[in-house]
Amino acid sequence: MTQSTLGDTSGTTPSAKSSSRNRSPFRANLSKADYERAFDILEQCSGAACLPDFKERAVEAISEHFALRHVSFFAGATFHTVFEDSAPLTAGKTAKMLPEYQDRWARYDIFGTPAAMRQLVSSGVSSLDELQAMGQLPAAADAYVRYFLSSTWRMQTAAALRLELSAGHTALLGMFDPEPGKIGASEAATLRLLSQQMSAMARGLPASKPQAALARLSVRQRQVVRLVADGLSNAQIAEILSLAEDSVKKYVTRILTTTGCQSRMELALLARAQRI
Template identity: 45%
Template sequence: MPTLGHDSRADLRRYELAFRVLERVGGVSDLPSFKTALTGALADVYRVRSATFFVGRTAQLACADPSPVIVGITRHMLPEYQDLWFRHDIFSTPRALRSMIDTRVSTLAEVNGGTRENELYVTDYLQRHGIESATALYLDVCHGRKALVGLFDRDPGRIGAPEIASLRLLAGPLAQIARGLPEHAAGDDALLAKLSPRQAEVARLVGEGLSNAAIGAMLHLHPASVKKYVTQILAITGLHNRTELAIALRRAG
């Protein structure tokens, strides 16, 4: 009986991992469900200690996602990340983004470097918390938005060449699924339906974590006008603050 060579076994392993993930996300109906299903599947299938899913209008803005989906050990690191580190995330550097646009997957070993702040992100944030392996998967999602999906582990060899090849194989089908999903679950769509088109546009940018000044610059509005829009949106939706609005827009139900 013929036996499989090393390359054939590696190919089987690559496809096996990818198909196991696709089985877990194939039946989802909206982007929030997809985020939850995918992070859980990646953590289980690739045996990493944590998986994350950040979304934004661009890959850089994805790092500012106010309500990412996180499973595993990096969940407790989120407040520090949002307060101090998201602007210096190593995977938002031009080098990392070029790599991810070309190949859809980038690892810490491939992009280490950048500015002094990027280096500190690795040494004083990731490694201080015991994270030695970090891999980012770049996906297109609905409405032209971008997602950065992270896999993190304490073992520096957890994601090796076979796993990277598998993730690159997986990226295309995952992006195809994500692009076709509604951004919000039915309850969130109902919330947006209460708003005028301009109010909904402002609300979505609040959901990105942008300031009034940044929203004004994007929409050619004075920051004071943006503030009025936000006040109107909160009154219409019955929400109390920007954080509640962001969560309502970015999570199901």
């Protein structure tokens, strides 16, 4: 965990900084079981080949290891646009909550308040319990909690985990449960550790499965893709690469299957976007 995760220690001596880190509740609350849970989640997410795959693994892992039944994954180009994600990944009741949320409540989300944003940017995690403990919530956020989360959907636990994605994009993994207190001090501390490590994974992932598939193509397949992107026919590609035209056709068919592209045009656009 970085120093920023543990709080501001500016103006203290090196020994005082060390002492401050040792006293931090984010570290002090982590037990062996907490670290094991974090490692299990990271291992579950580590095999993701692209962002969509990572989203699915992250939601499943968080739900399983924190016993949270309702989890969502929103992403956006900036922190503020995360809440406007038109096609987030949802699990449990968050799928049923989504239409009302998008239509009425997204702009009032408690995790978009200044206090929550400060927590999410500085430590990667914010929870409803922590925000309520700080004092009175803004009126709109309080209405969101009272009427949307509590009265309509009976959610007593709510928390958000912030992740950094590629190209400077941001994600918020929302966690909800009808049982109160599901995100306590040790859970929040574990999630703060996960925020950094999962962000490191997510930042290096391509945004789509076809992009991930392009990265796994052989040298010869990538040569074919580049020529397809240049608009050449199978006959022209065969002449340039000294291959039989039938071999080029087989290459193109296999590449389309591997990347999930439906046509040469789609493959060409993908290759140009990725500068392959």
